[in-house]
């Protein structure tokens with residue numbers, strides 16, 4: 001969770017500091033220390049529980065989960081065992097068959113463990129910076145039916161957490177981690193088979209691959225008449241396989257009991273109301289609004305809301321050019337998104353402000369920019385990080401929209417091409433094309449084609465009269 | 467410089483002398499160090515004496531800071547003192563120097579108090595005799611053949627031997643009151659939450675409290691003024707106002723309702739103890755207090771409940787001693803698991819291991835409901851029992867211990883007889899109320915006897931008032947044994 005400080009002490013939670021620099025007696029679990037609960041962590045967890053439509057446990061209690069490991073300095077982790085902060089919630093994913101509701105069993109708050117670095121000069125070294133960083137564990141119901149659904153679920157979960165500012169949910173930094181459970185069942189049966197829990201998956205892609213592998217492995221095992229047992233398996237990213245870590249029988253007895261060093265925290269209605277108020281518009285609500293207010297398609301709405309930054313960018317751009325949200329959406333989803341991906345940036349890091357991007361559809365709408373020139377202008381604006389309107393003016397990229405600016409040129413073209421003019425007079429429209437081409441060449445493509453026609457007609461008529 | 471006898475005055479007297487400039491803090495600290503040098507070889511109350519630091523602080527201290535400023539004190543060795551060894555009398559922490567001060571130590575520093583050393587105890591506060599110290603026993607200054615009690619045996623003996631005017635101890639099931647009773651001094655276990663536990667090496671988190679050991683009740687009140695109050699580092703410390711405890715010492719107990727716990731006046735109580743307590747009741751009557759009889763039927767479960775809850779919490783609290791980061795580490799392990807096992811096997815003593823095993827067992831899957839959860843339920847019933855009792859009285863009275871100090875080795879063979887020693891003191895920890903032990907006489911052999919007074923949560927003031935009035939009338943407190951220097 002995105003708190004400034006750890007769950008039970010005032011050490012920084014910042015990622016990437018030199019080993020063992022964000023530590024104090026409390027998170028190191030030195031003799032005599034006591035935990036003091038970070039209220040901000042409870043607020044964020046409460047927001048997460050509300051965003052996932054959970055029932056809230058009114059009295060928060062923490063428990064100790066006891067086990068020995070060198071990355072766990074107290075030899076117990078403070079967590080929530082039988083009274084999680086939230087339970088019985090859901091989130092919705094959009095599958096090919098439509099909207100599907102995935103049950104959330106529980107959300108609870110706990111502290112993170114440290115990190116072991118194995119094999120350094122024959123030793124294993126421990127970095128305790130991460131110890132005590134607050135996290136929430138979210139357990140879903142067995143409602144996901146395919147690796148694809150698991151991916152959609154994770155993407156949705158991540159977008160909600162990022163939107164609400166609860167977590168930056170970066171798998172590569174460990175601020176989002178996933179243990180995926182999978183079991184098979186006979187076709188038509190509602191009874192699930194023995195499940196395998198897959199650990200050590202480090203990307204969304206990895207989750208899908210691991211589940212696909214495990215799905216096949218279990219199916220083959222069952223078809224060979226093997227009996228599966230509940231177990232924990234480790235995903236090997238390089239080999240693309242899972243390996244058994246331990247069976248249910250070998251599982252630890254964690255000897256949970258209520259944490260006596262913390263007092264019960266009562267979540268008052270005012271705290272819930274404040275958490276509600278602190279929740280921003282979440283992706284589902286945003287999509288609905290984009291469809292209803294901006295007239296966007298469901299697809300466009302889902303693309304634009306997939307990332308919080310993109311949605312915020314889009315909304316700011318629409319505010320700058322409210323006349324045509326669809327045109328703004330096309331620009332954001334089109335060239336803009338392509339550029340972002342190429343540069344590996346998020347929308348808030350783009351060199352163009354939303355207001356600047358909005359100038360492009362506005363210029364087209366004003367008729368001063370052809371769509372062909374618009375692409376060129378966008379590239380220039382992106383490269384310079386400058387206002388498209390100003391670039392267009394400075395570099396004369398705007399269309400010539402004034403007839404008087406074209407009439408002199410038209411007279412010269414008519415005078416210089418008597419044969420073509422004669423053909424036009426004879427009704428050969430093809431000849432007119434040649435004259436237009438000449439005009440476009442002379443104006444370097446800046447002239448509005450309709451006006452070019454008009455200017456040429458006028459010049460030919462003048463010649464006839466003269 | 468003529469050496470001062472610390473027994474000449476109490477804390478109030480020394481403060482007055484310091485304020486007037488009649489004595490210098492360095493003289494008091496030196497007197498303490500001299501006394502330690504003279505008698506501690508026999509008593510062995512101290513594990514560490516911080517001579518240099520204490521003398522240095524004495525030179526600089528401002529004696530007007532507080533009534534404790536410039537006066538020496540001893541600290542139980544399970545209370546963290548920055549850069550000063552804090553061993554819990556365990557091989558496991560033989561080399562541990564905390565990088566921080568416990569909150570009580572910070573408060574004493576702020577008050578200008580001067581710690582002269584760390585006192586012996588049962589390893590990790592588990593025991594009632596200080597025989598379970600990894601660094602040798604402490605002897606009772608009244609009879610060097612007997613135990614001083616425990617687990618704060620070093621602190622109680624240090625005060626009784628005149629080495630310091632007061633000491634801090636910790637009390638999980640009687641660990642302040644029982645040694646105070648055995649050593650003829652005054653010990654207070656404050657209300658749970660009254661004194662910060664931050665920096666007290668945890669034994670059983672829901673029971674532990676730090677408290678003072680002094681020669682008189684009034685001095686206990688004075689020390690409590692300095693160490694009490696809510697602490698942001700301890701979520702279980704209570705945001706309850708701290709009165710000036712010395713202001714309540716009126717000597718007046720007329721109309722005070724004193725409940726005699728009938729369960730603690732019958733079988734299992736040594737006749738000499740019972741007689742001394744009976745006399746104390748008469749003294750209270752003479753002073754105008756109203757005596758009522760009280761039944762606390764759930765107290766018969768107290769020992770069982772305590773020996774489920776305390777070891778359970780201890781098994782978790784002591785799991786961190788694994789040899790990875792600090793303290794003892796076995797030199798011969800070849801794997802992490804081996805390191806854990808051997809470090810803990812070699813680092814902990816028998817009694818600590820016994821309790822860790824017991825606690826691990828009662829928390830195990832399948833046993834939790836039958837043991838730990840049931841114990842919590844009975845504990846809740848005990849609270850109700852005490853609440854009901856306090857509807858009829860202001861103070862509960864009982865012996866502090868069933869017997870006077872016992873001889874070395876008398877109870878180490880059978881842990882259960884040792885555990886029975888805490889019969890009368892355990893309920894106050896389970897219920898979270900304050901309890902005071904005051905000397906109430908001597909056995910025919912000249913061993914001190916302790917009287918226990920308990921009051922409602924956060925009503926230490928009434929305890930002090932009753933205890934102070936009693937000791938003034940009875941005159942058993944403030945007496946120190948003759949020790950050949």
Ligand SMILES: [Zn+2]
Pocket residue numbers: 006009010011022023024025026027028132
């Ligand atoms: Zn910390």
